[in-house]
Amino acid sequence: MFEIDPRDRNPIYEQVVERLKELIIHDVLKEDEKLPSVRDLAKQVMINPNTIQKAYRELESQGYIYSLKGRGSFVSPTYTTExxxxxxxxxxxxxxxxxxxxxxxxxxxxxxxxxxxxxxxx
Amino acid sequence: MFEIDPRDRNPIYEQVVERLKELIIHDVLKEDEKLPSVRDLAKQVMINPNTIQKAYRELESQGYIYSLKGRGSFVSPTYTTExxxxxxxxxxxxxxxxxxxxxxxxxxxxxxxxxxxxxxxx
DNA sequence: TTAACTGTATTAGTATTTATAGTACACTTA
DNA sequence: TAAGTGTACTATAAATACTAATACAGTTAA
Structure with a gap:
């Protein structure tokens, strides 16, 4: 999906946020498409699940994704109230x-x- | 010159950088104009001189000002090699x-x- | 030369951020 | 039920950010 640059000064979770945001903005990840689960993406990127969770929480608070307990995290529809x-x-x-x-x-x-x-x- | 917002989450030195950058970009501070000395500005804004120094160093590394030991800090000419x-x-x-x-x-x-x-x- | 002003460097202490780890809970789905 | 989801919480270590105090070095003007 994407990779983390360890030499990047920015924190890992921010890099994750940026990469995912780019994928969403450039429509690689479509509306309501399911993102990898917290644990899966953590394995892929070889980092701790909590770091992914932090990135997802950030993306959710920014309105780019929404999460459903037990179901997963998904790309938000473009036009929302926020x-x-x-x-x-x-x-x-x-x-x-x-x-x-x-x-x-x-x-x-x-x-x-x-x-x-x-x-x-x- | 400007004020610092203590409720602003951004660190003081960054606020200083932003405010000064704005003044430079909007041509309130002209080319080669002298900025307040580190200690003067610190008094004005009621913060530690080192915090101003950090802001000045940042602005210098970004190319917006140049500093001369013993003389002061000045607004960089607009068109430089950088x-x-x-x-x-x-x-x-x-x-x-x-x-x-x-x-x-x-x-x-x-x-x-x-x-x-x-x-x-x- | 001296006094007062400049920027600069160094050190220190504290606070905050970051990343990880482990554990537990609640919900959904097959 | 079992496996997979998001979520919450605590704890810890490491790194970084921030501010402060002090001292040093160059410039300028009296």
């Missing part, structure tokens, strides 16, 4: 990053091209 | 954030409008 908050947070971060990019000399045209590039794959 | 790297990093982060925004339902048009909004103030 989406508005998430969108606003992302937009805030985007504002800061865009201002920084412009400060560094990136042009508005380059930025708009980037949007087309990222969004074009659908 | 800019290419910085730009690439920011573009990478932007790609991820843009993909996330699109996933959350933000349209390409909204994103392009955001660019115009951020960049329009100059």
């Amino acid at each position: 989406n508005k908050e998430k969108r606003e947070k992302v937009m805030e971060q985007l504002k800061k990053l865009l201002a920084e990019a412009l400060y560094l000399g990136v042009t508005e045209e380059e930025l708009k091209a980037l949007i087309t590039e990222v969004g074009g794959g659908e | 800019n290419k790297e910085k730009r690439e990093k920011v573009m990478e982060q932007l790609k991820k954030l843009l993909a996330e925004a699109l996933y959350l339902g933000v349209t390409e048009e909204e994103l392009k409008a955001l660019i115009t909004e951020v960049g329009g103030g100059e």
